[in-house]
Amino acid sequence: MKVLGIETSCDETAAAIVDGDHTILANKVLTQLEEHKPYGGVVPEIAARSHMDHLDRLIREALDDAKIGFDDLDGIAATAGPGLIGGVFVGVMTAKAIAASRKLPFLAVNHLEGHALTARLTEGAAAEFPYLLLLVSGGHCQLLAVEDVGCYTRLGGTIDDAVGEAFDKTAKMMGLPYPGGPLIEQIAKQGNEDRFDLPRPLKGRSGCDFSFSGLKTAVRKKIIEIIGEGGNPDHMSALDKADLAASFQKAVGDVLIDRCKRAMDMFEEKFGRPGPLVVAGGVAANLTLRAKLKELTDTRGTKLLAPPVNLCTDNGVMIAWAGLERLRLGLTDSLDFAPRPRWPLDQLTGVKDLHK
Known part of the structure; x- marks a missing residue:
């Protein structure tokens, strides 16, 4: 099982591919530090435009690094919130377009859940x-x-x-x-x-x-x-x-x-x-x-x-892994899912909801 993860919630544009054997097949991250440094913080409009300029290329590079094509993927995951809504929209719409054109499951991942589950990728059984x-x-x-x-x-x-x-x-x-x-x-x-x-x-x-x-x-x-x-x-x-x-x-x-x-x-x-x-x-x-x-x-x-230091800051690996965990459970999302600037972790749909 292989999942492409897209992260655009703040000032990193990222795309990554992971598989069910806890293997990171590709991990591409483009930082925008130099673009925001003159302002002393992240400027939302600049961040969103940068995501638009670079995301498609990073996805292609991730596929090339993993030596696979879109047809080898089992799902497309993207950060759907919380975050700067302009950037979130860029990632979600890109993921939906790929999912729709390739008839793949779409996974709307909570950015915080991506962080929360990364240790299960890197630490394995220790993070049960x-x-x-x-x-x-x-x-x-x-x-x-x-x-x-x-x-x-x-x-x-x-x-x-x-x-x-x-x-x-x-x-x-x-x-x-x-x-x-x-x-x-x-x-x-x-x-x-x-x-x-x-x-x-x-x-x-x-x-x-x-x-x-x-x-x-x-x-x-x-x-x-x-x-x-x-x-x-x-x-x-x-x-x-x-x-x-x-x-x-x-x-x-x-x-x-x-x-x-x-x-x-x-x-x-x-x-x-x-x-x-x-x-x-x-x-x-x-x-x-x-x-x-x-x-x-x-x-x-x-x-x-x-997690390793490079997986603590925002990255596509954590989104791909959270998407993979959700895909295994059948927790997929429809293409009309609306991105959210705020999305508390305790409001997620999860395993307990499968048994209701």
């Missing part, structure tokens, strides 16, 4: 259902119990900023270029993580929700203390930036660990064990945060499962 999921990216920060395909229980989420957004905005305040998250991790390696006293929002509170706006505000106040109100962040010394980045990253890690501990307790109460814990999404590429989560799972007697 159920597992606990920490989904952390530029737009999302959630803890969920994953019981099966399409079966998600939300244990907690952010009440304001997503953690990836906090990384990028902190970097911007420090005068670092977009995207700032990876740069924060890089310069933090040379910093003193105990120099700046920053808050840990909601740490110790009941539940599994997150909050990062207060932490971001505290970082801004520290920057003002260093350069003055209205000062240029370029006047911060390299040492100040490294220490602030390290202190910020430590605070984020402490919050994630605290929230995950509570989620593990809830998961263990329901399923009789604390995990495994799967971490997914763009922020899962942060190896410092991964190490902290690994320490937590080791102390709780369970495993941390994380």
Whole structure:
């Protein structure tokens, strides 16, 4: 069984092909970083136009890499939400056109489910259902119990900023270029993580929700203390930036660990064990945060499962794999499926719906 996956929900144009033996036959990703860098963030119209310009070529290159044609595919999957709706439309309409012309099943994949199921492709039996999921990216920060395909229980989420957004905005305040998250991790390696006293929002509170706006505000106040109100962040010394980045990253890690501990307790109460814990999404590429989560799972007697770094950020592989998992179960979609800018994971059609 082979499925083509298309991802166009934000600023990566991606096409990939996977098969039922957990093999990635092709993986093409075109980043738009240089196009959006002058604006300090993703511009939706620019992103959508870039998807239109490059998607057809990437699909052809994916087929060539896999050494197959359209007639060798068993299904066409595309991110149908959530995301920037212009880009989502480009991917969905392309996938529908291929599915209709080749009489293949169309699979409307939730972008978040793509992240949620990637570990089942890369980790195999270690990621058997159920597992606990920490989904952390530029737009999302959630803890969920994953019981099966399409079966998600939300244990907690952010009440304001997503953690990836906090990384990028902190970097911007420090005068670092977009995207700032990876740069924060890089310069933090040379910093003193105990120099700046920053808050840990909601740490110790009941539940599994997150909050990062207060932490971001505290970082801004520290920057003002260093350069003055209205000062240029370029006047911060390299040492100040490294220490602030390290202190910020430590605070984020402490919050994630605290929230995950509570989620593990809830998961263990329901399923009789604390995990495994799967971490997914763009922020899962942060190896410092991964190490902290690994320490937590080791102390709780369970495993941390994380996709390879190149499969943490947006890609077509995760969409192809989620589509393949759905295709196996017969969870296909009609060609009148409407793309969605918002689409919570706990509103998906899944395995439980097959037995109603």
